[in-house]
Amino acid sequence: MKLTNRSKVVSNKEMTLAEKIYLPAVFKGMGITLKHAVRNIVKGPPIYPYPEVDKPRAEIWRGQHVLKRDEEGRERCTACGLCAVACPAEAITMVAAERTKEEKHLYREEKYAESYEINMLRCIFCGMCEEACPKSAIYLTDRLVDVETNRGSFIYGKDKLVEKINERIDITPRQSDKQKNAVK
């Protein structure tokens, strides 16, 4: 589904002579390889026996998203669509629905996301969606997106995105002061 008109067609500009013969780019690539090879010989390669030992990730690492629940276990997302509009990769789609009286314990707001999908192949993990969310409902986490063997499996729905009720994910280290104050 196309949500915005911000995508642009990139023109194919004429390649320069250096680009046409590829050699400068090849030598540049070999230079980078050589630099790393020398560093590894001198310092020893940084080896992690994954999956037993995970490579340490930076605090600002942005991995797989989570759709948060509130302290009562209700889904925070109100399907306002701001994350989808903010997403530069147009990776987010959703369908909104009205909450019924019987569903008050499931959804925090009167409107909720009946379906919510992120195309992980499109996502560039920029974090704009969490910046845009007025309900502190979506955050990127330090989790890795699973390896898949077909493209369709990278479309993550609510089953993969919504926080499990008994496996809460602490996102407070990621929250800005503004976001912390916004959470009610």
Ligand code: SF4
């Ligand atoms: S992290 Fe960026 S690219 Fe990925 S879904 Fe959020 S806004 Fe879109």
Ligand code: SF4
């Ligand atoms: S995650 Fe946040 S911004 Fe996105 S639809 Fe839900 S409430 Fe709106």
